[in-house]
Amino acid sequence: MVQIYADGLGCSASRGPVYGPLTFEIGDGLTVLRGDPGSGRTSLLLTLGGRMKADTGQLTVNGYELPRKLRAVQKITAVCGFAGIDELEDSVTVGAALREREAWLSPWWGIVHKLNDVDVALRCADVFADEAIPHADTVIWNLNERAKFLLRITLAMMNRPDVLLVDDLEQLTSKESHSTLWRRLANIAARGTAVVVSASSLDTQLWEALDINPSVVELTAARTPQDAEATGQAPIAAQPIKESR
Numbered sequence: 274m275v276q277i278y279a280d281g282l283g284c285s286a287s288r289g290p291v292y293g294p295l296t297f298e299i300g301d302g303l304t305v306l307r308g309d310p311g312s313g314r315t316s317l318l319l320t321l322g323g324r325m326k327a328d329t330g331q332l333t334v335n336g337y338e339l340p341r342k343l344r345a346v347q348k349i350t351a352v353c354g355f356a357g358i359d360e361l362e363d364s365v366t367v368g369a370a371l372r373e374r375e376a377w378l379s380p381w382w383g384i385v386h387k388l389n390d391v392d393v394a395l396r397c398a399d400v401f402a403d404e405a406i407p408h409a410d411t412v413i414w415n416l417n418e419r420a421k422f423l424l425r426i427t428l429a430m431m432n433r434p435d436v437l438l439v440d441d442l443e444q445l446t447s448k449e450s451h452s453t454l455w456r457r458l459a460n461i462a463a464r465g466t467a468v469v470v471s472a473s474s475l476d477t478q479l480w481e482a483l484d485i486n487p488s489v490v491e492l493t494a495a496r497t498p499q500d501a502e503a504t505g506q507a508p509i510a511a512q513p514i515k516e517s518r
Contacts, residue, residue: 276300276436276467277321281330284316291316294330297490299469303462306471308492314471315355317492318438321469322350324358335435351434353425354441361413361421368409371396374428399464400427400457419450423457430461437461439470452479459485 276299283293292313299321308314319325320332323339323346332339334346353359361370368388375396376385388396393409401423407416416424422445429437442454455476462468475489 276335277469278333279321279330280332282317282320282327282332283329284313284320284325284327285329292492293317293327295492296330299467299490300488301462301465301467303459303485303487304467304469305475305487305489306469306492307475307489308471308473310473312492314473314492315440318352318440318469318471319355322352322436322438323347324352348432349435350438351429351432351436352438352440353429354422354439354444356440359425359429361425363412363414365413366409367407367411367413367416367424368393370413370424370428371431374431378432396431397424397427400430400461402457402460404453404457418445418447419453422450422454426457426461430466434466436467436469439468441471443473448479451476452483455479455485456483459483459487 278298280296281294283295284291290313292308295317306314306317316325320327320339321334323334323343326340326343335349337345337349339346365373371393372385372388376383379385388409390409394406397406401420404420404423407420407424413421413424426437426439437458439458442451445451445454458468458470470487480486
């Protein structure tokens with residue numbers, strides 16, 4: 274079943290195109306949006322999640338037409354790995370971060386108690402799998418990059434989204450981290466959540482070694498860093514929409 278359908282989708286800002294126009298379909302499973310730097314990958318993912326508006330074309334996510342059904346799409350999607358959106362606060366504990374997310378998702382009258390190690394393990398188990406789950410009182414500053422990103426995925430998955438949108442796995446620096454994250458994302462996709470990941474390159478050798486076969490959507494660059502340098506213009510920044518509760 275097709276989860277996402279885009280026809281002539283495009284977005285522009287005052288200084289030029291951000292992405293598109295693009296036409297593509299994304300179904301169940303794991304999908305990679307591959308585009309060069311400046312191609313608007315991050316902005317496109319935000320658009321697919323109802324956090325940014327396109328200004329041309331048509332877009333539906335799980336049958337919801339955007340931007341008319343913006344709030345409905347925000348509820349069935351989750352985002353992870355976006356600078357300035359889901360970044361973790363280094364000074365808080367793992368238990369506090371999970372509790373805050375749970376409180377955000379709960380009814381206003383709900384009471385969310387402090388989480389202990391058992392609570393944290395229960396909430397992290399599906400995403401972390403065989404990776405070591407941190408203790409509730411572990412300060413996020415002390416987590417390695419792999420555990421931090423897995424925690425961000427855990428927080429994103431707490432609202433049980435139909436679609437998980439993950440930006441820029443290349444922010445992880447080690448091959449081991451890449452391997453772990455691809456395995457975990459493929460597992461999430463296999464359990465029924467459509468997972469869409471942005472990347473500037475394809476990890477084909479790693480995917481083959483992990484026995485995963487994601488679908489790939491190639492993007493046409495809207496503006497590369499070289500274009501920006503040639504025109505004397507800075508790359509266009511995405512302006513995300515505030516997520517509805």
